[in-house]
Amino acid sequence: MDSLVPIEDRGGPAQPLLLASGLRKHFPVGGGLLGRGRKVVRAVDDLTLSVAKGETLGVVGESGCGKSTVARLLIRLLKPDRGTMVLDGDPVDEPHGITVNELRRQVQMVFQDSYASLNPRLTIAETLAFAPKAHGLPAAEARERVRDLLSKVGLEPDTYAERYPHELSGGQRQRVNIARALALRPRLVILDEAVSALDKSVEAQVLNMLVDLKTELSLTYLFISHDLNVVQYLSDRVLVMYLGKIVELGPVEAIYGDPQHPYTRALLSARPSMDPRKRTHEAPIQGDPPNPIDPPSGCRFRTRCPFAEDVCARVEPLLAETGRQAVACHMRVAGSGHSKAAA
Amino acid sequence: MTIQSPSLELGAALVQPIAVPGGRGYWQSVGRRLRRDPVTLICAAVLILLVLSALAAPWLGLADPYKTSMIRRLYPLGSPGHLLGTDELGRDMLARLIYGGRLSLFMGVTPVVCALLIGGLLGITAGFVGGRVNMAIMRVMDVFYAFPSVLLAISLSGAMGAGTENTLLSLTLVFIPPVCRVSESVTTQVRGFDFVDAARASGAGMLTIVRVHVLGNVLGPILVYATSLISVAIILAAGLSFLGLGVKPPEPEWGLMLNTLRQAIYVNPVLAALPGVMIFITSICFNLMSDGLRAAMDVKA
Numbered sequence: 001m002d003s004l005v006p007i008e009d010r011g012g013p014a015q016p017l018l019l020a021s022g023l024r025k026h027f028p029v030g031g032g033l034l035g036r037g038r039k040v041v042r043a044v045d046d047l048t049l050s051v052a053k054g055e056t057l058g059v060v061g062e063s064g065c066g067k068s069t070v071a072r073l074l075i076r077l078l079k080p081d082r083g084t085m086v087l088d089g090d091p092v093d094e095p096h097g098i099t100v101n102e103l104r105r106q107v108q109m110v111f112q113d114s115y116a117s118l119n120p121r122l123t124i125a126e127t128l129a130f131a132p133k134a135h136g137l138p139a140a141e142a143r144e145r146v147r148d149l150l151s152k153v154g155l156e157p158d159t160y161a162e163r164y165p166h167e168l169s170g171g172q173r174q175r176v177n178i179a180r181a182l183a184l185r186p187r188l189v190i191l192d193e194a195v196s197a198l199d200k201s202v203e204a205q206v207l208n209m210l211v212d213l214k215t216e217l218s219l220t221y222l223f224i225s226h227d228l229n230v231v232q233y234l235s236d237r238v239l240v241m242y243l244g245k246i247v248e249l250g251p252v253e254a255i256y257g258d259p260q261h262p263y264t265r266a267l268l269s270a271r272p273s274m275d276p277r278k279r280t281h282e283a284p285i286q287g288d289p290p291n292p293i294d295p296p297s298g299c300r301f302r303t304r305c306p307f308a309e310d311v312c313a314r315v316e317p318l319l320a321e322t323g324r325q326a327v328a329c330h331m332r333v334a335g336s337g338h339s340k341a342a343a
Numbered sequence: 344m345t346i347q348s349p350s351l352e353l354g355a356a357l358v359q360p361i362a363v364p365g366g367r368g369y370w371q372s373v374g375r376r377l378r379r380d381p382v383t384l385i386c387a388a389v390l391i392l393l394v395l396s397a398l399a400a401p402w403l404g405l406a407d408p409y410k411t412s413m414i415r416r417l418y419p420l421g422s423p424g425h426l427l428g429t430d431e432l433g434r435d436m437l438a439r440l441i442y443g444g445r446l447s448l449f450m451g452v453t454p455v456v457c458a459l460l461i462g463g464l465l466g467i468t469a470g471f472v473g474g475r476v477n478m479a480i481m482r483v484m485d486v487f488y489a490f491p492s493v494l495l496a497i498s499l500s501g502a503m504g505a506g507t508e509n510t511l512l513s514l515t516l517v518f519i520p521p522v523c524r525v526s527e528s529v530t531t532q533v534r535g536f537d538f539v540d541a542a543r544a545s546g547a548g549m550l551t552i553v554r555v556h557v558l559g560n561v562l563g564p565i566l567v568y569a570t571s572l573i574s575v576a577i578i579l580a581a582g583l584s585f586l587g588l589g590v591k592p593p594e595p596e597w598g599l600m601l602n603t604l605r606q607a608i609y610v611n612p613v614l615a616a617l618p619g620v621m622i623f624i625t626s627i628c629f630n631l632m633s634d635g636l637r638a639a640m641d642v643k644a
Contacts, residue, residue, distance in 0.1 A: 075544050104546040117537035121369055121559040127538075130555060131545030164369070180541065 006185045011089040016050040023047045023083035043069040045244040056221040058235030066244040067224045071192040076100045108181035112193035114173035118165040125161040131183045149179040171202035190222045243300040250325020260327040311337040376639040383635025386628040397444035406435035408442040443595040451577035458518035459569045466526025487520040500588040510589040525568045529561045563640045570633035574626030
């Protein structure tokens, strides 16, 4: 590849940077020697999303709802069973489109576990230089880029370049991981629980750094987290996932100010309040998410939804625009047959 | 973030030579821990002594290990001129034990090295590629596992006939499956780490990822395991020679010497046990050294 200059915007600001439609990933589990009795985990089921240029799209949901699978599908660490992806107008992994490798040049990812995502045998400089060198950057330029990256993420190059991961703190390691994700000068950075493992003060520093880097390098973020406050702070739009499906998607003010889906409401009311008078005494939703091996028919949330009716078991609600956001709930669709829906 | 002109960078590279990590690297810390482990150091010293004496045998002023003498048979230990006595054909035991180390050590190390190359390659491939490739390689290895290793070595040597090359070949075949299995399991483990995913996500080729990110993390455990196999190889090779399937007489080799001295066990039991003592010392040293290496390499951070 060439000398890794930043990739120019081509489609203009109105064209989504990344458009994924109908993404599906089912994992086969169990089964005998010949595949009998094999079941599938429906980790991600027909998910369609678009990421606009320069925005931060937050993705929230409980553990096991498929957030990380989405991240891995978007960067093609997992191959989707079905679905298409378009990066700034170029179809990915299709004739006349761009290759998976070109996608990975423009889309990078920061992982949650800062320790497991750094090779313990390599120095920080070696880790950071790996991707640029693999793309053919000469050693001298790669060395210069490593120094540049380290100073961008607030680590003094002379002090940290030759250290090993175990000699750094968790926050420093995560800064290195962010630097590595930036090494190829990507346009979209997927942050998969990137700050969740850090303690609060370090988390705040890293978040502020992410905000600064975004403007400085004109990046687009896909920010995956289970921490609703952090998502609110960082995101322009928020996507709420439940069992491999999108249940609600919209601007951050709409989702946090006027949640439409019962699941989103439950999630938001489960947030611990800073005000001691606003204590929640009852759990907003009962139980654990159902097994994704055999998800409920119709609406997947109906087994825990206080408003579930017959129609929810029969018909799967589709994502529909309601005012400022899109919601997948029968209660919000006029004439759906739900008693709370408008006639 | 624009790339500066190359001339500038070249200058910068000259002024700032790559800093060598000051004793903080992984291998430096392994070395430091090994230096604090007397058992491993002693074992390593004994092994180095054995290897050096075997290599330098012709220049040590020893008696001819092939020269027989009908009148000087089975001299006890400490006899004048024969420090460790003589064997059933009157050959000098000290010379034969040291010369025997050449073949015994060679037969212990060579099959392990060959198996390490072949089995390691197969195992790392199986572990890294995964899926059907893994299935195919590992199930073939399971077939070899179905036979006890000694039995497999004996039957292979028996089928191919006695001789050094055939012994080496059969021992190599015996050791490929366990090396492959260990390599596969550590590679599978390393492949699961996020840094391998991050490397894949960077668009680097598979071979580059294996070279930079996988090998460094799997070679340690595989080498430790291989060291522990050397002692087994020495014992198996000696066993094959003892059974007449390995080295042919009059070649000095510890297993074969044990066999031929068998008849002398009632006359001079200490003498008859000497080759066994050599096998014992060598294999226990390899085992302890492998344990020490494991301990030294195991510590994270």
